[in-house]
Amino acid sequence: MEAVLVVKNLTKVFTLGSLFSRIRLTAVDHISFTMKKAEIFTLAGESGCGKTTTARMILGFESPTEGEILYRGQSLKNQKDRWSWFREVQAVFQNPFETFNPLRKVEEYFFETVYNYRIATQKKEAEDWIDEKLQAVGLSLEEIRGKYPAEFSGGQLQRASIARALLTNPSLLVADEPVSMVDASLRMSIVNLFRKLCDAFAVSVLYITHDLATAYYVSDRIAVMFRGNIVEMGKVEEVLGNPRHPYTRLLLESIPEPDPAKKRKGKVVLFEESEEYLRRGCRFALRCREAEDICREEVPEEVEVNGVLVRCHRYRKT
Amino acid sequence: MLPEYILRTETLEAFYVLDIFGEKRIIKAVNRVSLRVRENEVYGIAGESGCGKTTLLRALFAAVEPPLRIFGGQVFYRIGNEEVDVFSLPPERKRKLRFEYIAYIPQGSMSVFNPVKTIRTTFLDVLESHVRGRAREELLATAREHLEKLGLPSRVLNAYPHQLSGGMRQRIAIALATLLEPRIILADEPTTALDVVAQRAVLDLLEEVQKRLRNTVILVTHDMGIHATVTQRMAIMYAGKIVEEGRTEDIFSSPLHPYTQYLIRSLPRIGDKTPRESVPGAPPSLVQPPPGCAFHPRCPHVSDRCQKEEPELLLAGNDHYVACFLKGG
Numbered sequence: 254m255e256a257v258l259v260v261k262n263l264t265k266v267f268t269l270g271s272l273f274s275r276i277r278l279t280a281v282d283h284i285s286f287t288m289k290k291a292e293i294f295t296l297a298g299e300s301g302c303g304k305t306t307t308a309r310m311i312l313g314f315e316s317p318t319e320g321e322i323l324y325r326g327q328s329l330k331n332q333k334d335r336w337s338w339f340r341e342v343q344a345v346f347q348n349p350f351e352t353f354n355p356l357r358k359v360e361e362y363f364f365e366t367v368y369n370y371r372i373a374t375q376k377k378e379a380e381d382w383i384d385e386k387l388q389a390v391g392l393s394l395e396e397i398r399g400k401y402p403a404e405f406s407g408g409q410l411q412r413a414s415i416a417r418a419l420l421t422n423p424s425l426l427v428a429d430e431p432v433s434m435v436d437a438s439l440r441m442s443i444v445n446l447f448r449k450l451c452d453a454f455a456v457s458v459l460y461i462t463h464d465l466a467t468a469y470y471v472s473d474r475i476a477v478m479f480r481g482n483i484v485e486m487g488k489v490e491e492v493l494g495n496p497r498h499p500y501t502r503l504l505l506e507s508i509p510e511p512d513p514a515k516k517r518k519g520k521v522v523l524f525e526e527s528e529e530y531l532r533r534g535c536r537f538a539l540r541c542r543e544a545e546d547i548c549r550e551e552v553p554e555e556v557e558v559n560g561v562l563v564r565c566h567r568y569r570k571t
Numbered sequence: 572m573l574p575e576y577i578l579r580t581e582t583l584e585a586f587y588v589l590d591i592f593g594e595k596r597i598i599k600a601v602n603r604v605s606l607r608v609r610e611n612e613v614y615g616i617a618g619e620s621g622c623g624k625t626t627l628l629r630a631l632f633a634a635v636e637p638p639l640r641i642f643g644g645q646v647f648y649r650i651g652n653e654e655v656d657v658f659s660l661p662p663e664r665k666r667k668l669r670f671e672y673i674a675y676i677p678q679g680s681m682s683v684f685n686p687v688k689t690i691r692t693t694f695l696d697v698l699e700s701h702v703r704g705r706a707r708e709e710l711l712a713t714a715r716e717h718l719e720k721l722g723l724p725s726r727v728l729n730a731y732p733h734q735l736s737g738g739m740r741q742r743i744a745i746a747l748a749t750l751l752e753p754r755i756i757l758a759d760e761p762t763t764a765l766d767v768v769a770q771r772a773v774l775d776l777l778e779e780v781q782k783r784l785r786n787t788v789i790l791v792t793h794d795m796g797i798h799a800t801v802t803q804r805m806a807i808m809y810a811g812k813i814v815e816e817g818r819t820e821d822i823f824s825s826p827l828h829p830y831t832q833y834l835i836r837s838l839p840r841i842g843d844k845t846p847r848e849s850v851p852g853a854p855p856s857l858v859q860p861p862p863g864c865a866f867h868p869r870c871p872h873v874s875d876r877c878q879k880e881e882p883e884l885l886l887a888g889n890d891h892y893v894a895c896f897l898k899g900g
Contacts, residue, residue: 299766300737406853407620436619437793438830441837442849463766466796470839470847493841507771509796511838513820 256325257425257457258288258311258342263320265306280306282481283320288425291455293447295468295489297504298478304461307478308429311459312344324425340370343418347430349410353402359413360397366420383420389454390416390446408439415446419456426450429461444471465508469493477501480536487561497563499541535566543567574649577787578608578631578755583644585630588637598857600626602811603644605884610649610754613781613788615802615819617795617834619854623811624791625678628757631789632675633657633665648672648755670701673755674748679764683744684732690743691728694750701751714750720783721746721776738769742776749780756780756788762797774801795838799823804890807831810855810865813884817891827893829870864896872897 265281281303288294296304309315311322313329322329329338346352353359363383366372373379384394390412402410411431418426428447432440444467450456462468468475469489476486477500485498496502535541538548547566556568585601600623608614618624626639635641635658647654650672657665669675677683684693694714695707702710715725723739723746732740741761748756758777762770778801781788790802798805798819806816807828815828826832833850852869855861861868867877876896884894 299768408849409853436854437795438619438834438837438850438854440849441839441847444839445846445849465767466839466841469841470844504767505841507767508841509771509774509794509800511796511799511823511835511840513799513823515800 255290256287257290257292258459259321259323259326260284260286260307260311261321261323263307263310263322264318265303265310265315266318279481281310281317284476284478284481284483285320286476286483286486288457288459290424291451291457292474293451293458293460293472295460295462295472295475296478297462297465297468297475299463299504301480302478303481304478305429308344308427308459308461311427312342313338336370340421341423342425342427343421343423345411345415345418345426345428345431348434349405349407349414350402350434352414353410355402357401359400359402359405359410360394362417363397363420366417370421372420383416386416386419387413389419389450391442392416406439407435408442411435411443412446415443415450419450419454423456425457425459427459427461430463431460432462432464432467440467447471465493465504477504482536482564483562484537484564485561491559491561497558497561497568498537498565499543499567500537503540573652574654575609576607576647577610577649578606578789579647579649579654580604580606580631581645581647583627583630583646584642585626585635585639586642587626587639596858599811599860600639600857601630602860604811604813605644606631606806606813608755608787608789609804610787611785612804613778613790613802615798615805616789616791616808617793617798617805618808619793621854621857622808623857624793624808625759627808628675628759628789628791632669632673632757633660634675667701670697670748670751670753672753673757674751674753676744676748676756676758676761678759683747684740686732688731689728690730690732690735694728694747697747697750717750718743718746721749721780736769738765738772741765741769741773745773745776745780749784752784752786754784754786756786757791758788759791760793761790762792762794770797777801795834807834810860811857812865812894813892814866814895815891815893816884817888821888821891825888827887827891827898828866828895829872829897830866864894 262283262285263281264283267278267280269276269278296307298304306315310317324341353362364379367379367382373382380394387393392412397413432443435443447458448471451458460472472489474487475489475492476483479500485492485501492501496505534550535548535553538544553564553566555562555564558568582603582605583601584603587598587600589596604627616624631646641658646657648657695710698710698713714728718725723742727735727743762773765773777788802819805819805822806813809830815831822831823835826835837847837849839847850869855865863879864877864882867873882894882896884892887893887898
């Protein structure tokens with residue numbers, strides 16, 4: 254299979270504090286993954302695990318401290334022409350009401366994108382193109398014409414923002430928490446849309462979320478991030494069906510299941526973010542129920558077990 | 572005789588009155604809602620955003636300020652052995668009831684605390700306005716003891732809100748609301764801005780508090796998973812009305828209203844990749860709700876009657892109420 258996106262040893266270090274008491278916080282720590290064509294790849298983890306920073310680097314909003322992002326073998330760094338990058342890599346953001354300026358009509362964004370990317374030069378041509386993309390997400394140009402963002406429901410507006418991203422015929426969509434602000438009753442329509450785009454138009458989707466249930470439902474592969482590291486990565490059925498890393502298990506146990514018969518077990522312990530970021534050894538060791546001495550001293554290596562990459566001392570190379 | 576319900580509303584109507592360029596608009600956020608909540612239970616209210624859940628909570632808390640106005644109905648609290656109509660109470664008595672009898676945990680832990688005051692000041696403010704004739708030191712000791720009982724570090728009292736994580740702030744908001752051991756706690760989306768692990772810690776704390784005080788928690792959230800794990804009874808709200816109410820197990824195992832059926836069927840579960848559908852159509856406008864049953868434009872079983880008449884919330888099973896003509900209405 255052809256790789257659409259290759260992320261190699263991607264690292265981002267933020268410096269915190271004043272001039273005299275600097276703290277270096279590694280928000281993303283040497284992560285590597287590959288996305289194939291027409292694949293939905295999930296980046297999951299709790300807030301502050303570095304998943305949004307990763308997305309921002311892929312979109313070029315943030316420059317990596319170290320490492321490379323290759324799109325079809327081309328690096329973003331060497332890309333003189335950012336337009337051609339954005340033509341292929343488009344973003345869908347968390348809150349559709351913040352994506353669009355409330356004082357501008359939604360259709361203006363569509364025409365602007367079409368003209369800026371020189372997809373069409375004639376009005377009629379542009380309208381046909383926009384209508385085609387809106388049809389793909391279950392809307393039409395007639396429905397959005399003349400309307401301001403406030404006149405849409407959250408689900409409709411999020412679908413419009415996906416249609417806007419599709420205008421340049423991208424091969425990769427980066428969706429950062431695209432359903433967390435959408436009503437529960439309409440959430441599945443967005444998730445189903447990603448599947449449809451992936452199957453029908455061979456678009457790859459980088460789906461960033463903390464909602465493991467929709468991740469399981471829609472994605473092909475998943476990477477679970479914890480404090481800047483990918484701790485487990487592989488096929489979604491394998492990672493979530495048979496979790497190996499204690500953190501993945503903690504995440505799965507934390508999900509309130511929509512089944513009153515299954516009540517929760519045990520309690521969780523929370524730590525402040527920076528405390529865990531600055532630890533040596535495995536960053537999860539503080540909370541891990543199975544931590545051994547080695548976990549507090551050494552950073553675990555990535556090990557492959559049944560096609561799943563795990564970063565935990567319990568799975569050592571033999 | 573002791574009344575059965577600790578909190579009860581009778582055909583409560585709370586509308587927003589907006590004046591837009593001289594044109595009056597009425598938003599019917601809570602429309603003829605009759606709610607019955609028992610002592611020592613966690614009662615859930617579910618529904619999509621803009622269905623009136625938060626407005627209902629504000630009316631229950633008697634925190635009604637313009638543009639929100641009460642157009643009809645009553646809210647009763649059971650205080651001691653008698654029922655009291657809250658809206659008829661003098662403001663001083665209402666103020667006294669807050670925190671001591673009924674507490675409100677508002678939405679969004681970010682904005683609950685004053686950003687320029689330490690958590691200690693906020694705790695002292697609450698204690699000093701409700702507990703008379705005690706020294707500051709004593710009050711502080713009470714606050715510290717309360718936090719420790721809930722398993723929270725008492726050093727957070729010295730912190731400013733921005734120094735704490737969202738999950739910690741939300742748990743402190745719960746601690747603050749329960750400081751005076753109220754009989755009723757109203758919690759509005761207490762976990763929405765949090766990720767799964769922090770969310771679970773907050774729910775654990777809320778459950779712990781409820782078990783210790785044996786009081787009533789009314790929990791508003793759109794997340795059906797939380798309702799399934801925490802609540803004993805729940806109501807489904809749609810366009811300002813309650814369309815179904817019952818024991819949580821019954822709602823999940825045999826939902827009666829077509830809207831509830833959609834909500835529960837569309838929930839993704841780990842280990843199951845079968846296709847799931849959203850509710851068709853878009854949520855209704857509360858300015859001009861559809862005539863008849865508000866759900867009829869999205870309902871697959873719609874009939875002529877649904878478009879003209881409004882179904883009443885009627886008993887349809889053991890402690891299970893539904894407002895739908897299909898089930899008798």
